[in-house]
Amino acid sequence: xxxxxxxVLTTLGKKLPLLKGPELLWRLFANALxxxxxxxxxxxxxxxCSILVAIGGSLYAYTSYTSSVTKRTIELLxxxxxxxxxxxxxxxxxxxx
Numbered sequence: 001x002x003x004x005x006x007x008v009l010t011t012l013g014k015k016l017p018l019l020k021g022p023e024l025l026w027r028l029f030a031n032a033l034x035x036x037x038x039x040x041x042x043x044x045x046x047x048x049c050s051i052l053v054a055i056g057g058s059l060y061a062y063t064s065y066t067s068s069v070t071k072r073t074i075e076l077l078x079x080x081x082x083x084x085x086x087x088x089x090x091x092x093x094x095x096x097x
Contacts, residue, residue, distance in 0.1 A: 058083030
C-alpha cells in the first residue's frame with residue numbers, strides 16, 4: 001500500500017510545477033501548522049487547534065495565490081475569510097481547553 005502511494009506521489013510530482021525558494025518553505029510551514037494544530041486538537045486543546053489551523057490555512061492560501069499564474073481574487077478572499085472566521089470563533093469559545 002505504501003509503495004502504491006509513493007508511486008502515485010512520484011508521478012504526480014512530475015506533472016506539477018516545482019516550487020522554488022521561499023514559496024516551498026512557506027507552504028511546508030503552513031502545512032506543518034495545520035498538522036500540529038489538528039494533532040493538538042485531538043488531545044483536547046480546541047482553541048489552540050483552531051488558531052493554528054486558521055493561521056496555517058490562511059498562510060497556505062496566500063502562498064498559493066502569490067505563486068499562481070492566474071490571480072483570481074476569490075481564490076484568496078474565501079480561504080482568508082474562512083481563516084479569519086475560524087480565528088474569531090476560537091477566541092469566542094467560552095470554556096475551551
